[in-house]
Amino acid sequence: MANPRTPAAKAAVSGAAAKNPQRHRNRKTPKGPKAIGAPYKGMTKEQVAVWKEQVENMPWLHAGHRLLLRQVCILAARMATDPEMGVSAMQALGSLLSKLGATPVDETKYPLAVVEGRIVAGPHVRNACRRHLKDLEDAHERGLYFDREAADKKIAFFEDVLRLSEGQFEGKPFKLHPSQAFKIGSLFGWKQADGTRRFRRAYIEEGKGNGKSPMAGGIALIGLCADQEAGAQVYAVASHKDQAGILFRDAVKMVKASPALKKRLEFSGGEGKEYNIAHHKSQSYFRPASRDVGKTGSGYRPHFVLADEVHEMADGKIIEMMENGFKFRRSPLLFMITNSGSDRNSVAWAEHEHAVKVAAGHTEAVNDPTFIGEPIDDRTFSFVCGLDEDDDPLEDPRCWVKANPMLGITITQEYLQGRVDLAKQIPSKLNEILRLNFCMWTDADQAWLGRETLEPALQSFDTSQHHGKRLHLGLDLSQNRDITALGAVVETGAKEVLVEVEGKKTLVSKPTFDAWVEAWTPGDTVKARELRDKLPYSTWIAKGHLHAPQGQTISYRHVAQTVAEYDRDFEIAQVAYDRYAFRQFEEEVKELGLSVSFVEHPQGGLKKGKPTEAAVKAAAAAGKPAPEGLWMPGSLRLFEEALLQGRVRLLGNPVLVSAIMSAVIESDKWENRWLSKARFNEEDIKSLDRIWNPPPAAPQGARAEAGQFTGMDDPALLEFIRAQSGQGGGGYQLRNMAVLRCLSLICGTIGMLPLNVIESGGKKRIATEHPAHRLLKVKPNPWQTPLEFKRQMELARQRHGDAYARIVWSAGRPIHLIPLDSPAVRAELGDDWRMIYRFNSKKRGEVVLKQEEVLHIRDISVDGVTSLSRMKLADRAIRLALDAERAASRIFETGNMAGGAIEVPNALSEIAYGRMRGSLETEYAGAAAAQKWMLLEEGAKANKFGSTAQEAQHVENRNAQVEEVARLYGVPRPLLFLSDTSWGTGIEQLGIFFLQYTMLEHFTNWEQAVARSLIPERDLERFQPKFNVRALMRGTLKDQAEFFKAALGSGGTKPFHTQNEIRDLLDYPESDQPGANDLINPMTQKGKSDEPPAAA
Known part of the structure; x- marks a missing residue:
């Protein structure tokens, strides 16, 4: 038996332990199965001897094996005294011994293989396995334990009693796939402290053809005759009775194929028309039902309910009605199976969302499947197959198994490839195929043909x-x-x-x-x-x-x-x-x-x-x-x-x-x-x-269309600029080097500078235990560093006016900040004076978020709800700079603007002209030939052209445009690496000017937005986010040191700051040293400054 406390199992839950170490101390080993105990009373000496021998040889035997071992003892003792029993008895004994020798349930094997990546599974199944392993570690603290004996019995019922009845598997034992064994073992192995089953609900979402209905039929038969429940009522339910009958007929076929069950169970209805299976010994029955049956509204006392194709149910009334009858049972079970659907207002989507949250252990798991592991609902078992966000089932067959755990057994690679080919050929089939075969919730509308x-x-x-x-x-x-x-x-x-x-x-x-x-x-x-x-x-x-x-x-x-x-x-x-x-x-x-x-x-x-x-x-x-x-x-x-x-x-x-x-x-x-x-x-x-109908060419001059100009005064140049203005998608402004430098400087400063959560009060300190500190200083989300997150958010604010990040909450604490695409968010003020955000997700359509779910950082605003984009307001200036730069590059690219001419006294022959031109192009063209002396023949002279007025004006225009961009963003020229106006200490002062008059507004904006969104209102006076601005002013430490010396009274001046006041200015914690809060006497450095000098 594998130990659930192996290093691998511990590693699987170490992340959760790190989040809350106090919670994960002093764990106990999960409760194991009961020992097999002493032989039955009344057994003969021979039978007792066989019992002891088998227990010694098979130390894993437990109380669940008692009945089986008793049969072995009786048969073996009889064979010892009656040699006439023959070969058949030997075969029977061998079968019993093989069942005893079967390896017991290993409750960690499948989930460990999934978590470690040895079995490929989707994000929600990986979370279900992590949850299982974590529960093996600490669920005893909530009164839960895993009963291996109970799990072993129910798995043995499938494999020893049930027989499959269709296709290639007809007549064969129902050997469970590891994923199926994980489901059955979890449902029947997890117990509460009083011995009743933990799970009352199970939601299974898998691709079509993965054996959901036969497994549900087997579970129904357990509830009918193998769960020690008197008067058990078992129902197969669906959106309509025909659908419920599919699951029921699977169970009927398995009963007819099983010699053991055929003797114990009885059908009602003729051959092929069965409508009820009865177990008379326990007065129990199994039958199909539907919403139509539910119109009576009462009378159901179900032990097990098997709900098929939940995504087709118009509402959840049949499920609700059945669950209301569970109050009469000690260990009822609602087992729901379904393909993915398309209606996000359906009962199936609600169950899907809940199951995803249960597996991940936090309430935002539908949008962020990161495993947190908080116990959301201990009564629900979750097994939701699905793809990871970057998976493409139409192009990458490796991801197919995530939605189809039975791939290669009940469903073939060839079949799925055919479905993919069909989706590519007929787009109207695409959504249906993505839903049914790859567990993707889709929209209802589908284009017909590609x-x-x-x-x-x-x-x-x-x-x-x-x-x-x-x-x-x-x-x-x-x-x-x-x-x-x-x-x-x-x-x-x-x-x-x-x-x-x-x-x-x-x-x-x-x-x-x-x-x-x-x-x-x-x-x-x-x-x-x-x-x-x-x-x-x-x-x-x-x-x-x-x-x-x-x-x-x-x-x-x-x-x-x-x-x-x-x-x-x-x-x-x-x-x-x-x-x-x-x-x-x-x-x-x-x-x-x-x-x-x-x-x-x-x-x-x-x-x-x-x-x-x-x-x-x-x-x-x-x-x-x-x-x-x-x-x-x-x-x-x-x-x-x-x-x-x-x-x-x-x-x-x-x-x-x-x-x-x-x-x-x-x-x-x-x-x-x-x-x-x-x-x-x-x-x-x-x-x-x-x-x-090919459109006609645009009415544009041929040279302007080709970008060919003779000079700055060429009319085609203006036409080219006009034609090119406005081209380019989002972010085209960043192609201007001045704009890119300004935004890199501002966004990089915001990203690089630490944003601390400062606790004020008796002792000023950085509140490292505050959840906002972890998001702002350590890890905002699973894929970004704090620098990357803040830089991206600030760039969005500079470009669009508003920056948005979704706040993922769990147990009242913010755990992730997920950046949102600003153009995809529509912000509005609700009637209750609180913000509402409508985010248009590419995969999930419109998602409505509340104010507390969004970190919203605004820029200048007219209505206080959404902001104006500075980049869009200055669009004309940026476009002009970009277009002129583009036009100039096109001019020089064509080579039509010569820097000078070669003058010769007489006309050159074609041979001489070709020789001179070849020499110029090979020896003196390009940057590598700059300043190289030119050798001229036959009295030739080189004459350099002077700059024309138009060219000089163009240079000045480009300088002016850089000034416009710098003015827009409040960035001094030296910080754009235009160092023609300031040197030395002047640049340093301009840097301080930039921090005080440009960046301070941005810092304050961030600090207040973060405080509004991540600090509860009751804590606002105690905790405040604050940028460590002085970290950017280390170049002036000498000046600061001189100032602080004077402030403390050094050099004979009267002190005007205490030590802790200076430490506060530097964002340092308070000092506990005596006198740190006193003004020190500058003459004696002892006592308070307002005390008279001591007498001589």
């Missing part, structure tokens, strides 16, 4: 080549706001594709298709709708992709006439339609004398259309069931399949492509998917428009 999936199908072909073929049409009508579309499809042939049939991949011949779309929009509303939809309708109309007959609404006559043309050129099989405005269209068709077959095809995913009478009659004549009506989930599935298999060509049309690219998918809990009303992504549409 460009890489659609583009291979976009082809150019002549529809007339299909004249005479059977044509299927689909019609979606609109009136004045949307587009009316008529889709056409013809079958073109067949293609062999690889499909999976009964688990094997087989080549199957499937039809191929050509498809195209006609589209209409009201001509009189085109301009207004272009502004509204940001789509180039006019361009599409001009190129023939979109019909726009005059009028405020679409005339269905035009659409009907197109159907008539198709009826002339093709054989129309049928026209599928949605009911909206169909009756009006039908009248137009009748007026044209058309006779076509219409079949209903509703939009959305709520209902199916009715099949045609002809289809029903044909099915009846063939002896087949009536066909189902058309509906969007079915049609969508067939179209996606044909698209992925390369069996459909779409006639390229920007109207069709824009509709597909902007389409959004909705889905239900049964994974039916349909197209929702489009939510246009403007950038996608613009990109799409560029594919079909």
